[in-house]
Amino acid sequence: MPYVLFVFLLPFTYNRYLILLTAFFSGLFLDALNNSGGLHAAACSTLAFTRIIVDTKILDTDAIQLQGFRYLTPVYKNFRFYALYLFFLTFLHHWIYFTLDFSSIYSFFPVLLVSIVSSVGSFLLILLYKIIAGIR
Numbered sequence: 001m002p003y004v005l006f007v008f009l010l011p012f013t014y015n016r017y018l019i020l021l022t023a024f025f026s027g028l029f030l031d032a033l034n035n036s037g038g039l040h041a042a043a044c045s046t047l048a049f050t051r052i053i054v055d056t057k058i059l060d061t062d063a064i065q066l067q068g069f070r071y072l073t074p075v076y077k078n079f080r081f082y083a084l085y086l087f088f089l090t091f092l093h094h095w096i097y098f099t100l101d102f103s104s105i106y107s108f109f110p111v112l113l114v115s116i117v118s119s120v121g122s123f124l125l126i127l128l129y130k131i132i133a134g135i136r
Helices: 002-010 016-034 037-058 061-066 079-102 104-133
Strands: none
Touching: 002 037, 002 061, 002 079, 002 104, 016 037, 037 079, 079 104
């Protein structure tokens, strides 16, 4: 699910309600294409909401903007921080999505396994995109 990158690339300067609405409607668009009944909209909205909280509490967005960046990059702190930031939020998105998709309390471990594997795949695709986009 590399569309998660779209939510990460939304600039800090956007209004937080605009970020939430953009994430919701992008998820709703995917739900309309996949006929998944709001799973993507819920997961993307949760991702955007959590990203806003993490950005305001942990990151110094003013310092990032003064350095000329519109969103978080590995250059800001270090690669390990960037990787943890991306993986945690990507895992949260996948956890919400697959929990709603499986919709059973008895499927905790299958949801955990699928969420971890899917998060690793999405994380690697996001890093690959960042490497390719950084070369240009």
